[in-house]
Amino acid sequence: MDEPKAAKQKRTCNKKVIFLLGALFPLGVIALVTIAVVQNKPLPKNIKYGIVLDAGSSHTSVYIYEWPSEKENDTGVVQQINDCKVEGNGISSYGHEPTKAGLSLQKCMNKARQVIPEMQQKETPVYLGATAGMRLLRLNNATMAEEVLSSVENMLRSFPFDFQGARIITGQEEGAYGWITINYLLGNFIQDSGWFKYMPNFKPTGTSGALDLGGASTQITFESKKEIESQENSLHFRLYGKSYDVYTHSFLCYGKDQALRLQIANSVPTATDSILMDPCFNSGYRRNTSTSDLYSSPCISNLRISTAPSFLDVKGTGNYQLCKRNVEAIFDRTRCTYSHCSFNGIFQPTLDGTFGAFSAYYFVMDFLKLTKGEISLDKVKETVERHCSKPWDEVKKEFPKIKEKYLSEYCFSGTYILTLLEFGYGFNSENWNDIRFLGKIKDSDAGWTLGYMLNLTNMIPAELPYSPPLSHATYTGLMAAFSILLVCIILICWLTFRKPKCLHKGII
Structure with a gap:
């Protein structure tokens, strides 16, 4: 059909x-x-660059940063792309030959010219911040300090960058900029803003404290939930729409190099026939030290004794316990006019939260293999004591590529770091693992330089920039x-x- x-x-x-x-x-x-x-x-990237010179007491480092201009006010977008360690000592060591201070920077600045595209060099800002070494030189001889700064300024102006000046930053600034750097790189400033706080099981971690150890000074900075009784140690920040009350203090003369001088100067009265037996060096190690050079630092000048010999023959005995006792002697814990102090009568609120320890903290603890994972305070002490007890010949054989000056001081430096953190600041076995020893964060060095540049270029807004969800x-x-x-x-x-x-x- x-x-x-x-x-x-x-x-x-x-x-x-x-x-x-x-x-x-x-x-x-x-x-x-x-x-x-x-x-x-994707639009063509419009990359901007910045250069910061960290003129420290022992050496100068040049850091090169980049960031996409369209994300200038976002946290964590500025990244370190290159660095260069200047040969020789810090610029403060050129007080008697200031011209050489500027010349010492030439090689690393030429490297910066190779890294940054020629078309963008004129708009690339350059900042130099000098720290505790120059602060000490200024205390000793203000004219010398100005001549050194003038020398480095003239050198930096000769390069095709946008030179923004060279200055000696204060200890408080150094601590604050270090705190800003690590929290910026960790993303702590805006982690509890926007949509993140509505996510299931979201727990804001807050900011991380900053522990910085240089050659001539050391800084401690952290957000405090308690009243900061000393106004000179109090900072207030308004960053990305949130307020922070921050405690900071810089101890001039308590960087590891100056602390070693203090320890030796305290021990001079015990010397016999110009021989000083020092428990903070490995047994078998010897060092000839000029007392005029020892006392040349403003940190040590008040410890000068008229009967001191012209030279000291320092002999290591490698005794951790005796070294610890000597180091503790450079801290004054007997006076405090506040509810709580660290040392030398300086106010410090109760330690709170996690801490990032960088610069010399990291380098020393990394040498001792104490930066990975959670390691108890007792285990750290055992490791430092074991290193101090090794004969110098054995240490040299184990680490043949490390310069003798640095290698010889790891016993003291390890002991000093432990004493500073425990005896000085009040860390103990319960909160020791709140400290993380940081070398780099997201390929950028932990330190004050990035925070310094972020502040001077206004890349951290007071209020959180608007962004759609x-x-x-x-x-x-x-x-x-x-x-x-x-x-x-x-x-x-x-x-x-x-x-x-x-x-x-x-x-x-």
Whole structure:
């Protein structure tokens, strides 16, 4: 029996409608995806650069940073791309030959010229911050300090960068900028803002304290939830829409190099026939020290004794316990006019939160293999004591590539770090693992230089910059998906409730 004509027309019409929908649907999807891809095509990167010179007491380092200009106010976008350690000592050592201070920077600045594209060099800011070494030189001889700064300024102006000045920063600034650096790189400033705080099981960790140890000074900085009784140790920041009350203090003369001088100067009265037996050096190690050079530092000058010999023959005995006792003697824990002090009568609130320890803290503890994972305070002490007890010949054989000056001082430095953190600041076995020894964070060196540049370039806004809850790519993708869904719903409804005219042909 032949199929009715009306049925044939209906089936033919349905095929046409389905074919039309089938053709239009992928075309619509392709069109929407194309628009989304074109709209979100990555723009050419507009990279900016910055250079900061850390003129420390023992050496100078040059750090080169980059960041995408369109994300200038985002946290964690500035990254270190290169660094260069200047040969020789710190610029403060050139007090009698200031011209050489500037010349010493030439090699590393030439390296910076090779790293930064020529077209962007004129707009690349250069900052030099001098720390405790120059602070001590200024105390000793202000004229010498100015001549050294003038020398490095003249050298830096000779390069095709945007030189922004060279200055001696205060200890408080050094501590504050170190705190800003590590929290910026860790993303702590905006981690509890925006949509993150609405995520399930979200727990804001707050900021991390900063422990910085240089050659001539040491800084401790952390956010305090308690009253800061000493205003000179109090800082207030407004960063990314949140307020922070921060405690900071810089101890000039308590960097590891000056602390070693203090320890030796305290021991001079015990010397016999110019021979000083020192428990903070490995047994078998010997060093000839000029007392005039020893007492030349403002940190030591008040310890000068008239009967001191011209030279000291320092002989190591490698005794951790005696070394610890000698080191403790340079801290004054007998006076405090506040509710709580660290040492030398300086106010310090109760330690709170986690801490990042960097600079010499990291280098010394990394040498002793004490930076990975959680290691108990007792285990750290055992490790330092074991290193101190090794004969000098054995130490040299074990580490043949390390310069003798640095290698010879690891016993003292390890003992000093333990004493400073435990006896000085009040860390103990319960909160020892709140300290993380940091070398780099996301390929950037932990230190004060990045925070210094962020502050001077105003890249950390006081208020949190507005940003929509969704990225442009996510927004476009969702719009495309929901548009397709909506079209499909409309077509289905139209086909269901309003049949095409062709379907009515031939129907009685």
